[in-house]
Amino acid sequence: MTVQISSKLLDGSVLGLLSVKDYYGYALTQEVQKYIAVSESTMYPVLRRLKSNGLVTTYDEPYQGRNRRYYRITNLGLNHLKSISLEWSQFKNSVDTMLRGDIHE
Amino acid sequence: MNKYIEELSKLLNVLSNQDRQDALSFYTEYLQDGGFKTFEECFERLGTPQMLANKIIANYRNDSYNGYTRDKRNVSTVLILMLCIIAIPFVITAVSIIFSILVAIFSIVFSIFVTIAALGLAAIIIFFLSFWLLFTNFWIGLFYLGLTLATIGFVAIIFDPVKWLIVNLVVSTKKAFVWSCNQVKNIFSRITK
Numbered sequence: 001m002t003v004q005i006s007s008k009l010l011d012g013s014v015l016g017l018l019s020v021k022d023y024y025g026y027a028l029t030q031e032v033q034k035y036i037a038v039s040e041s042t043m044y045p046v047l048r049r050l051k052s053n054g055l056v057t058t059y060d061e062p063y064q065g066r067n068r069r070y071y072r073i074t075n076l077g078l079n080h081l082k083s084i085s086l087e088w089s090q091f092k093n094s095v096d097t098m099l100r101g102d103i104h105e
Numbered sequence: 106m107n108k109y110i111e112e113l114s115k116l117l118n119v120l121s122n123q124d125r126q127d128a129l130s131f132y133t134e135y136l137q138d139g140g141f142k143t144f145e146e147c148f149e150r151l152g153t154p155q156m157l158a159n160k161i162i163a164n165y166r167n168d169s170y171n172g173y174t175r176d177k178r179n180v181s182t183v184l185i186l187m188l189c190i191i192a193i194p195f196v197i198t199a200v201s202i203i204f205s206i207l208v209a210i211f212s213i214v215f216s217i218f219v220t221i222a223a224l225g226l227a228a229i230i231i232f233f234l235s236f237w238l239l240f241t242n243f244w245i246g247l248f249y250l251g252l253t254l255a256t257i258g259f260v261a262i263i264f265d266p267v268k269w270l271i272v273n274l275v276v277s278t279k280k281a282f283v284w285s286c287n288q289v290k291n292i293f294s295r296i297t298k
Contacts, residue, residue, distance in 0.1 A: 025131055026138035040150050041157055044131050045164040069134060 005036055010046055012084035015055060018073040019081055025069065047071060055080050106136050109147040109154060116158035119294075120165060128161050207278065214274060218267055225260035228253040 005013070010032075017023065017031055029043045050056040055077035060067040073081070097103065110133050117125040132151070141147050151157050232253035239246035 024134070024138065026135045029135070040135075041152065041160045044128065044161070047131075048127070048164075066137065067134075068138070069130065 005038070007046070008084065009088060010038070010042070011050060011055075012081060012088065014043075014046055014050065015073055015077050015081040015084070018056060018071060019078060022070045022072045024071070028071065050077065106142050106144070106147055109136070109144050109151075112154035113158055116154055117161060119162060124165060132157070210274070214271055218271060221260055221263060221267060225257060225264075228256035228260065232257065 013032065013036070014028065017028065023031065025043065025047070028047070029038075029040060032038055032043065047056065051058060051071075053076075055074060056071050057074055058069050058071055060069050062068070110129060113132065114125065114129055117128060120128070136147055136150075139150065141150055231249060235246050235249035235253060237246075238249055
């Protein structure tokens, strides 16, 4: 692995997924792992952080006689997602430019 | 799986009840939803309970460095700092008292040791001198001979126990010191959680 995802980008990625639909813990981890390699123990701190900053809320739904906790993005979370996306696309373009050697003299 | 969660629970006892319960709920659900039933399967996904617990705890400690400032934490830090400043004179007094007591104990023990050693040395010297005394006054010479022999024997017997006592004293003091340092560290980390 040459590139490690920063925690801010990971937060953004999770918010991005949650902007489509609500997920429960295991499903969210699986979904993220479809796109990038993260360890299982990475997701809990991210979700806890998002929740304590009001970017995400949780609700419980019964499933097979126990509770399943779902995560849902808040309006604050959607705003945060927008700003991270913007920052990321600027960053991405700059890095691509340098990688291509596309610099102006 | 239950055993895995149980072990994780024990290792998370440094966290508050709420924090520990949140983490346990998350991972219990995770393991259930993923269908990881045996301890080995849990270990494959999450690592050992110890490793997972370490990551969880480290993450709680990391919170203030993530750029999301939390006012509650700042307030308690200031209060703790004030408390420490106020406590300094008391701590200095307490430490000085403990230190003086230690110095006193060590001086006493050390002087006993030195006295015994000096006694032994003196006895040896007089022992040899008393041989000469035998020629001038036989009975007095014999008396000193016997006396010094008895003293040398006494010192030889008591030397080992005293040495053992000194060594024990040093070891116990060091252990007590390390223990109290750990207690202070524990208290401190609990407060600054």
